[in-house]
Structure formats: C-alpha cells, structure tokens
Amino acid sequence: MKLLLSQIARAVGARLLGQDQEISGVASFKEATADDLVFVEDDKHLPAALNSRAGAVIAGEFAAKVTSGVPLLISTQPKLAFSRAARALSDRTRGTNLRQRNVDSTAVVHPSAKLGANALVEAQAVIGEDVAIGDGTRVGAGCVVGSRVTIGRDCELYPNVTIYPGCRIGDRVILHAGVVLGSDGFGYVRDRETGRYEKFPQVGRLVVEDDVEIGANATVDRGALDETRIHRGAKIDNLVHIGHNCQIGEDVVIAAQTGLSGSIVIENGAVLGGQVGIGEHATIGEGVMLGGQGGVLPNKILRGKGQAFWGTPAQPLKQYLKQLATLARLARRD
Secondary structure (H helix, E strand, O other): OOOEEHHHHHHHHHHHEEEOOOOOOEEOOOOOOOEEEOOOOOOHHHHHHOOOOOEEEEEEEOOOOOOHHHHHHHEOOOOHHHHHHHHHHHHHHHHHHHHOOOEOOOOEEEOEEOOOOOOEOOOOOEEEEOOOOOOEEOOOOOEEEEEEEOOOOOOEEEEOOOOOOOOOOOOOOOOOOOEEEEOOOOOEEEEOOOOOOOOOOOOOOOEEOOOOEEEOOEEOOOOOEEEEOOOOOOOOOOOOOOOOOEOOOOOOEEEOOOOEEEOEEEEEOOOOOOEEEOOOOOOOOOOOEEEOEEEOOOOEEEEEOOOOOEEEEEEEHHHHHHHHHHHHHHHHHH
16 A cells, blocks of 8 residues: 555655655665655765655755755654654555454454454454454464453554453554463462462453553563553563563663563653563662663662663662772772
C-alpha cells in the first residue's frame, strides 16, 4: 500500500515542499528506492540524502531553502517524523492484510472468547476461555493466551508469546517473540524446622498499559498478592526480567539483560542500561539514568532527575569516575 506525501505530512506534522507523490516504505540512503522515504537530522548529510534514489526526504528547517527536485517534508524533529511515517505506512499495509484473513484453521479458540473486528489469530495459536481481544490485534503463530485475559486494540503479538490467565493488556502493545507475561513470581517461605522451601501464593495480576513494547524472550511476573504494572509507554528490551509486584513508570526505558527483583518501583522517565541488576524494594526515581551493569542494593533509593548513576553499588557518575581514577593511580604505584 502507498500513501501520498501530503497524507504523510498531515500524519506526522510536517510540511511538504515539492511535488506530491506516493510513497510505500522507508529505508536508509543506501537501500532506498524511488518508493521510499529517508531522513536527515543535520545539514551535513543532506547532500547524500538528495543524491540517493529515495523518492522523498524528511529533514529539518535547514533544508527548507534548498533547491532540489526531490520532495522534502520539513519537520522540527525529522527522526521522530520518520518513525511516525514508517508506522503510518505499516498500519495501512497491516490493515489490508487483516481484512483478508481472520482465524487460521489450525488455531484453537475457545467458544467464549471474543475477537474484535479485523483481529487476526495465526497458525496453532491457542485462545483460552473468556478471553477478549480488541479490534485490529494480531496474535502470532504459536501464541498461548490464557483464560480471562483481555488484550486491547491494535496490539501485535509475535510468535510464541505466552500470556498467563487473568492478565490485562492495553491498546497498541507490542510483544515480541517468546515474551512470557504473568508467570509466577519467585516467592518462597522457608520452614525453619526442616530447612525446606514452600511456595508463597502468587495470585496477583499483571497489567500492561497502552503503548508498551516488550522485547523478545522478556519475562514479567504477576503480582504475589497485589499487582505488577507496566505503565503507559514503557519500552523494555530483549531478555529483561521483571519480578512480582514491580511498578514500571510511564516512558521508562529498560535495556537488554536487566533483572529486577520483586517490589521495585521505577518512576516515570527513568532509563536503565543493559545488564542492570536491582534488589528488592528499591526505588529508581523519576528521570534517573542508571548505566550498564549498574547494581542497586535492596531497599536503596536513587533520586535526581537527569542524573546518571553507575557502578555497583550504584553512585553518581562523577563520584564513580573519581573512584576509578584513584584506583588507577594506586595500581600504577605498585
């Protein structure tokens, strides 16, 4: 499917300079064809974009006075506009595909399940009792959706996603292959007399709000007695583990291989680098940035919007770098 540049301009909040024409995809300078859109964020890359085979270029105000035969979409945030254009083109194609198919003949859908308009259930997926799936949502091949799960509109479940019973998923959520949502938390009680461990009840729920994306093979546990909640707009990378009762704030970003123990609070806008480890009942404050492989001790609170922390135990970046420099000087003395 194709969109006119004028349609894309309206969708992304840009203005069109030059001829209106149809575009079907997005690409890099190297791979672009006449049907593709590319973007540049600074003027030094503009000549390369204009000399590529791309059908149109998204650029900043620096390109507004450039004379070129290539149509330009002028935006104050070219990369963001490019991302939105890609999504608009993808949504148009996806909507056409959904109208062509519905439930694959090999899928198993419980009679009580409710599927919204243009919902798609692919091969060998299993949809449990009393499940509700919103309009335009795609359930990929081999997915398992447990009983009483609700999934909102325009979600994308890639192959082999598993959602345990009772979970709630909002609108426009993306779950990549192998994601497991709502599994039991790692909670046990030790019998002091025998030394053996017995399972503590894991009967809470998991709520994933709108516009969340969770990467491949990530796992999010349900609450023990209360709930685990992933708030609106959070972005979680591949191979991340989030324990029971955690609260992940709005627009939080968590990079790959990070592990969160139970009952952790990550406040709005925080950024966690790769391989971060956080102990139970810790709090990462609003807008805090925690560097890769950083470690936070149980019950610790890190605060300071826009402040970077690093190391184990995590500490302000300047302090951590001073310590590294001191250790390096001591090593040279030896």
